Amino acid sequence: MRRRPDPTARARRPGRGRPPRRPEVPPTALRGLLAGLLSGGLTLGVGTLLASFVTRSADPVLGVGQEFIARTPEWLKEWAIRQFGQSDKAVLLGSLYATLVVLFAVVGLVAVRWLRAALVLVAVLGAAAIGATAHRPDATALSWVPSTVGTLAGAAALVLLVRAVRRGAAGGRGTRSLSRRSVLFGAVAGTAAVTAGAGTVVNRSHSVAATRAGIRLPAPASPAAALPAGVDPTEGITPYVTSAKDFYRVDTALSVPQVDVSTWSLRIHGMVEREVTVTFEDLLGEDLHERWMTMTCVSNEVGGNLAGNARWLGVPLTTLLDRAGIADGADMLFSTSVDGFTVSTPLAEATDGRDSMIAIGMDGEPLTDVHGFPARMIVPGLYGFVSACKWITDVEVTRFDAKTAYWTDRGWAPQAPIKTATRIDVPASFAKVASGRTVPVAGVAWAQTRGISRVEVSVDDGEWVEATLVPTVNPSTWVQWTYAWDGAEPGNHTVRARATDGTGQLQTQDVVKPIPDGSSGWPSKFFTVT
Ligand SMILES: Nc1nc2c(c(=O)[nH]1)N[C@H]1C(S)=C(S)[C@@H](COP(=O)(O)O)O[C@H]1N2
Ligand SMILES: [Mo]
DSSP: OOOOOOHHHHHHSTTSSSOOSSTTSOHHHHHHHHHHHHHHHHHHHHHHHHHHHHOGGGSHHHHHHHHHHHHOOHHHHHHHHHHHGGGHHHHHHHHHHHHHHHHHHHHHHHHHHOHHHHHHHHHHHHHHHHHHHHHSTTOOTTTHHHHHHHHHHHHHHHHHHHHHHHHHHTTTTHHHHHHHHHHHHHHHHHHHHHHHHHHHHHHHHTOSHHHHHHOOOOOOSBOOOOOOTTOSOSTTSOOSSOOTTTSOOOOSOSSOOOOOTTTOEEEEEESBSSOEEEEHHHHHHSOOEEEEEEEEOTTOOTTOOOEEEEEEEEEEHHHHHHHHOBOTTOOEEEEEETTSOEEEEEHHHHTSSSOOEEEEEETTEEOOTTTTTTOEEEOTTBOGGGTOOTTEEEEEEEOTTTOOOTTGGGTOOSOOBOOOEEEEEESOTTEEEOTTSOEEEEEEEEOTTTOEEEEEEEETTOOOEEOEEOOOSOTTSOEEEEEEEOOOOSEEEEEEEEEEETTSOBOOOOOBOSTTTOOBOOOEEEEEEO
16 A cells, blocks of 8 residues: 655654754654653553542552552641642642653653663552552452553553654654554554543543432421521621531542442441441431531641531431440440541540531531531531541441541541630731721630630730620530720731630630640731721
8 A cells, every 4th residue: 555655754754855853852762752651641541441430549640649648747748738728639639640741751761762671660650559559448359450451551552652663763664664653652642532531431420419419308307506696797707607618628538539329328336236237318217407516627727717617417426326236345436438538536425415416418408529428427526537527438336445547547636625716807817907996806716515605805915805705506616706996006916815615714825736636825816007
């Protein structure tokens, strides 16, 4: 068969016609680099597609990323959260892809000279991905398959592409070898794109959005208190109710679990008289309680915003625990989520009459995927990492001396009741306030289950004066407070605040960091009267 000569190709071929362009970058190296990127892309595409049928964490990139999160030292994690806040996961994924691009490029560059060495590199990278994906706590028996097949496909593609590049470089059979090379490169690129695209489509089909929209939550047998009049008294104060979209998110999940409710269940076992397993249908059929509860993350710094208040709907924890029958000697609930994250909760606190629940709803709607769909634990008064297990699927009744949970293994306390805290929302940091008027000062304070009895404010180290508390629905939610300061002289000022809980205990002034069991200290704001 005769083909039309390709004029551009001929011009590019070295040793004929015009001299090669940019002699400092040999075309063989560039083609090798491209071969590395395309075969790496094929590995990821095949890996994503196969993982979409196995489980999300079997995806080579997500598996490696999750393993990275699990092994990140505490200081690096703190730094990343401080630098990137809630986009820390996007930053991690971005860095991972950037690293892979560099690694694949290096593999390709090496391959045109030393194919075997490059294949050893590929094998090492593949082994890392296989190890990471197979080692995930939610790994299935097939979790090793996507990275294995992906690596083999990538290695095969690399060999084919590099051979084609070498043939071309050796002067080969002219246009014919060049066109075969283009076809090969195109085929690998196309397969990488198609597999990656198909994997994305299959993953999207696992999304819980449609199921969620179809769920009708029953009316609670025991409804939440109505909101008192007078909440949200001041412009700029934290709204009493945090909307689901504004609710802080903290978890270790690189991709948000999309749990299939039709196969999901919650198992309660361990030191119990009889094991109890409930489905989502079962939970919908229980007597549901609805309660306001402010959740707080132990990582919240003084003045920070890792706290939110919502109306939670769920099955009282004691309903399920009583059915299972707790054995003597148990002192801990060890919860596990579908992605393998674990939480230790003190049994005594969880069952002392506070409104602990397996929640299925938030503000009248099913939980969103990021907040734990289809079910999570809620225990008022305990930081999230020792209570609020999202995507919960297993509760083992056990003992603190028998098991330790995810964060405890990383230096955080095994038990952590929420410390009394207050936050100044108004004035904003470094605000400029016009003189000649009273300066509104306002914020929220929380001491879940103990409640807040008093908030005091002091400007420029002056006398402590009592703020006005807005009525709240129960002692497990935060309390809004306001104060009008009318001694405003032009110049710089500092306002401080401190709260007293329902037992009469003033919050400690000791400044401590969040690790291991929560920050403390009095907040302050610096502002200027102009
Ligand atoms: N499965 C799972 N549940 C989890 C976590 C997690 O990483 N994984 N983080 C916990 C922490 S530290 C907190 S503060 C709360 C946060 O819940 P939210 O994201 O709904 O605000 O969830 C808790 N439950
Ligand atoms: Mo947290």
